[in-house]
Amino acid sequence: MAQSKQHESKPHLVEEWVGKVYTxxxxxxxxxxIFSMVYFVASKGLTTFFKDKVNVIDxxxxxxxxxxxxxxxxxxxxxxxxxxxxxxxxAVIAAPLAFCAAVFMIEIAPKFGRKYLQPVIELLAGIPSVVYGFVGLSVIVPLFRDIFPGQGIGIAAGALVLSVMILPTITTIATDALASLPSGLKEGSYALGSTRWQTIxxxxxxTMLPALMTGVVLGIARAFGEALAVQMVIGNAPHIPGSLFESTSTLTSAITLSMGNTVMGSTHNNALWSLALILMTMTFVFVFIVRWLERRSKI
Structure with a gap:
């Protein structure tokens, strides 16, 4: 009997060992x-300062x-x-819409919102960025051109396109945060005579503000790294605009437009890698902010 139990435990030990090794x-x-990517981008980006003698402040x-x-x-x-x-x-455009959608799906009409509205919002995350850019170039830019001064391209057009792109991210995180709220808080508020809107x-x-801000920061990080959709509607002019309806450029646009036209190892190519290093550094900053907000929400 003891021998049979030992034979039965051996396969389980092997499976556990295989699972641990695989993990x-x-x-x-x-x-x-991750470390290889960081090292590669950092080594290329820092070449601009150590080899080409470009001043960091400049x-x-x-x-x-x-x-x-x-x-x-x-x-x-x-x-x-x-x-x-x-x-x-x-983020300023998308956050209020996302919060309102989350409140509607969780607090006001959970059955309808969870069944119909949430799948529609999450469907936006699966649309390719080039489609957003093409819609922005075909619809938003001509609309801005007719209403506001300028050619319609610029920060406003890029921000509006990005706001639709990051809306699913913020909405999903806000929805999950509101759904995880203990029901006792709301029941206690109702017991004290508060209305539904006062409770909300x-x-x-x-109560859920740190978790909601996590969604906003992740949305900003998503928008910060977007290249193609913004590139199609922002104008790609390397100067600081005087209004929201003047063309400008972003880090991702500058990299994607120029990287293929430069010689590897040239000063111009190394400077583009420095832009990539700045972009990666800001991504890490956003991740650290998200982790800090998550710790705040658990306190």
């Missing part, structure tokens, strides 16, 4: 991949980008400004 190899692969604060000039100018501030302005403005904006939203 460890997957984690090791992910860690090696790159971050310069407003003129002319790699082919004499002398060449590498001012990345217009691209940094374009990336932040479009991403933050997109005085109890529900303040």
């Amino acid at each position: 460890a190899l997957c984690i090791l692969f992910l860690v090696v991949t 790159l971050l604060t310069g407003i003129k980008w002319n790699p082919g000039g004499d002398p060449p100018l590498f001012g990345a501030l217009p691209f940094i400004f374009g990336s932040f302005s479009t991403s933050i403005l997109a 904006y005085r109890i529900v939203l303040p």
Whole structure:
């Protein structure tokens, strides 16, 4: 009897050992991949400062980008400004819509919202970015051209396109956050005589604010790294615009438009890798902010 039990336990031990080894190899692969990417981008991006002797302050604060000039100018501030302005403005547009949609699906009409509205919103996440860019170029840009001064391309068009793209991200996180709220808080508010709307904006939203802000930050990170959709509607002009309806450029647009036209190892190519390093650094900053907000929501 004891021998039969030992024979039965051996397959389980083998399966457990195989599972542990497989899991460890997957984690090791992910860690090696992440560190390899960081090392590759950092080594290429830092070449601009150590080999080509480009000043870091000049790159971050310069407003003129002319790699082919004499002398060449590498001012990345217009691209940094374009990336932040479009991403933050997109979040400002999308966040209220996402919060209202989440409140509707969880607090007001959960059956209808969860069954019909949530799948429609999540469907937006599966649409290719080139489709968003083409719709923006065909619909939003002509509309802005008819209503506002200018050609219709610029920060406003890019932000509006990005706001639709990041709407599913913010809505999904806000919905999950509201659904995880303990029912006792709402029941206690109702017991004290509060109405449904008073409970929503005085109890529900303040309690889940850190989790809701996590969705906003992730949406900004998603918009910050978008290239094609913004590139089609923003104008791609390397200067700081004077209004929301003037053309500008972003870090991703500058990289995608110029990387294929440069020689590997040239100063221009290394400067583009420096822009990629800035982009990656900001992505890490967004991740750290998200982790900090998650810790705040658990307190």
